[in-house]
Amino acid sequence: MDPTELNEFATRYAAAWSSQDPAELASFYAEDGYLRINDGEPHVGREAVERAAREFMTAFPDMTIRLVELRQVDERVEFHWRWTGTHTGPGGTGNAVDLRGYEQWTLDESGLIRESLGHMDDAEYQRQLSRGIEGEGTEP
Numbered sequence: 001m002d003p004t005e006l007n008e009f010a011t012r013y014a015a016a017w018s019s020q021d022p023a024e025l026a027s028f029y030a031e032d033g034y035l036r037i038n039d040g041e042p043h044v045g046r047e048a049v050e051r052a053a054r055e056f057m058t059a060f061p062d063m064t065i066r067l068v069e070l071r072q073v074d075e076r077v078e079f080h081w082r083w084t085g086t087h088t089g090p091g092g093t094g095n096a097v098d099l100r101g102y103e104q105w106t107l108d109e110s111g112l113i114r115e116s117l118g119h120m121d122d123a124e125y126q127r128q129l130s131r132g133i134e135g136e137g138t139e140p
Contacts, residue, residue, distance in 0.1 A: 023050055059090075066082045
């Protein structure tokens with residue numbers, strides 16, 4: 001994939017995370033592709049990726065993922081993102097989150113995600129879930 005195609009792919013991927021359509025998000029993955037967040041268990045296959053996305057989308061009905069930057073690192077692509085949303089799904093705290101993180105992608109020969117290793121500050125995520133964001137309503 002050339003840089004323009006890769007940027008378009010990443011922009012569509014961010015929009016899919018923001019879409020409340022977990023099947024759309026899963027369509028970016030190879031049939032046997034997987035998503036792993038921090039050191040959690042990998043979600044292997046499109047159905048598992050779809051379930052994982054549905055959990056986030058249900059917990060954060062207004063979630064938005066924005067592409068911040070793409071970096072090519074050896075054979076991988078780093079998709080840096082900003083995630084905002086309010087934890088108002090079932091059992092939600094009602095608190096807003098505003099987090100940054102990234103996924104390290106390995107793409108297959110057809111340009112789909114074979115491997116996505118997600119990274120975010122889990123301690124900050126838990127803090128924002130329980131207390132909200134500092135200076136809520138302002139851009140960091």
